[in-house]
Structure formats: structure tokens, C-alpha cells
Amino acid sequence: MMPPIPANPAPVNPLRMDMIPMNYALIVAWVLFVIGVIGVLARRNLLFILMSVEIMLNASGLAFVVAGSRWGQPDGQIMFIFILAMAAAEVSVGLALVLLAYHRFGGLDADAANRMKG
């Protein structure tokens, strides 16, 4: 039996103690995002930079879903689906660029791209 679509912003929750505190889940999302930022700043391998960007996108999606589930609304999950589509498009173009850079510069070092002119 499917649960009805919540129409009101604050549905009555009989299992209040079953809920996760939103602050903790947002702290987890913040920590994951910071780890992604550190990865982008500290690593010079292009594949590691792309993976760190994926970590950051995932952390922002986690924040969206947690905030959406706090009020029992599906909007957060929908934003996560959009982030998922964006990540798929980003990673396909990014990996094609990584392959191109590997063949052009002979490696995956991001600092090798400072020779680009024009």
C-alpha cells in the first residue's frame, strides 16, 4: 500500500525518535564537501581532481536530500536527481578532456597545462 503524497509542510510523525537530527546529517555533508575541496586544492592529478569534484557534488546532493526529508517533501530528492544528471554530463566531458590532455601533454599532471597558449 502506497503512502499518500504529503500535501502539508509539516506531517505528523508518530515515530519522532526514529528521525535523524538534521544538524548531524548536514555536518556530514559539510565534512564531505570540505574533503572534496581539499582534494581539488591539494592534488595535481587530473583524475583525482575530477574525483574530488564528484565528492563535492555528492555532498551537496546529500545536503539537499537531508533538508528535503526534514519536512517530508520530495523537492530535495528532485534536486538530487538534477545534480545526478549534471554530474553525469560533467564527468563525461571531463574524462574526454582528461584523455585529450593525457595524449597532448603526456601525463595527468594539471600543472603541465600551464603551457597552453591561445
Next chain:
Amino acid sequence: MIYAFYIAAAVAIVSTAMVIVQMNIVHALLYLILSLLSVAVIFFVVGAPFVAALEVIIYAGAIMILFVFVIMMLNLGTQSYRTEKGWMRVWTWVGPVLLASVLLADVVYMLVSPARLPGGGRLPPAFVRPYAMMVGPRAVGVTLFGPYLIGVELASILLLSGLIGALHLGRAVRPESFIGPVSAKKPGSSKKTDRGEGTVKK
């Protein structure tokens, strides 16, 4: 349920931290897949089973496969043999396997443990009842194709442009179009790589 969240969050943070300190890209990829799986468990705990399934299928399935393909394309010759031999060692996969076992025990505990009510009563385990604040696929689908329909169209345009961009970047390029230092190629050998021109001539 709250302990399941704590364990999954700890696994997520530890495995994500292990991603950015690894030297080997394949080890980092293993930890990244584990991080995505633990975030999927967090989604399930907070009451979003649909995006938990999407996270496993699309993120940990499709996007990570793209990374694996690119890593396989970058390894060449005897180096790939040595790398493959290195992957078979125990210390390569013992860390991800241990964290993944913690995550599996977490999910099993979450599914079979009965929930306590504030009055002292007990509810049946999570796999036979809809748990607190669950927003199922039906609500997500109705809202996605209702107020957010324009977003779906924009996402389809974005995916199409990503497809065209990847196709454009991944096509066989002529050597004279390189800007940087290139390995010198004979002019006659460019015929084989240029697929676009060959089909036009036919």
C-alpha cells in the same frame, strides 16, 4: 535507526578521506565507490529510498565505470601488467572490504532491528513497515513531472550537450590541429585516424 546513521556517516567520512590521500588511482576509486555506497545508506536512513537506489545505480554504477574505463585506457603495455599484478595483493582491497563489511552489517542491523516507541511498545522491523518520514518514488515522480517539468527538459538538454561535447572531444583529431608538443607523425598516417573525412569521401 540513529546508530545506523552514525555508522554510515563514519564510514562515509573515513572512506572519503581515504580517497584523497591515496597515491594509486585504483585504490582511490575503490574508496570512492565505498563512500558513494555509504551515502546511499544515509539516504535510506533519512527516508529517501528512491535516491538511495539512484545513487547506487548511477553514481556507483555508471559514473564510476566511466572512471574505470578511462584508467584502463591510460594504462599501456607492461605497465598495465604490473599494475594488474599489484591489484591482486591483499593490502589493496583489505581496507575497502573491511569498511564495506561494516556498512553491510549496518544495513542488516537497520533492516532487522525493531523500533522502540516512546511508550515502551515495539514496532516490527524496518523491512515490513514504512518507516518514519519516508518520501517514496511515487511522491518524487509526481512532483518531478509536475512543477519541475521544465527542469526535466533542461536536464535533457544538458545531457544532450554533454553527449555532443564528449563526442567532439573524443573524436580522432588530425595531428596538425595540435597546439602543444606532439609526437611527430607522418602526414600519410593521418588518413587512418581521421574517420570523419573518410566517410564523407565515400
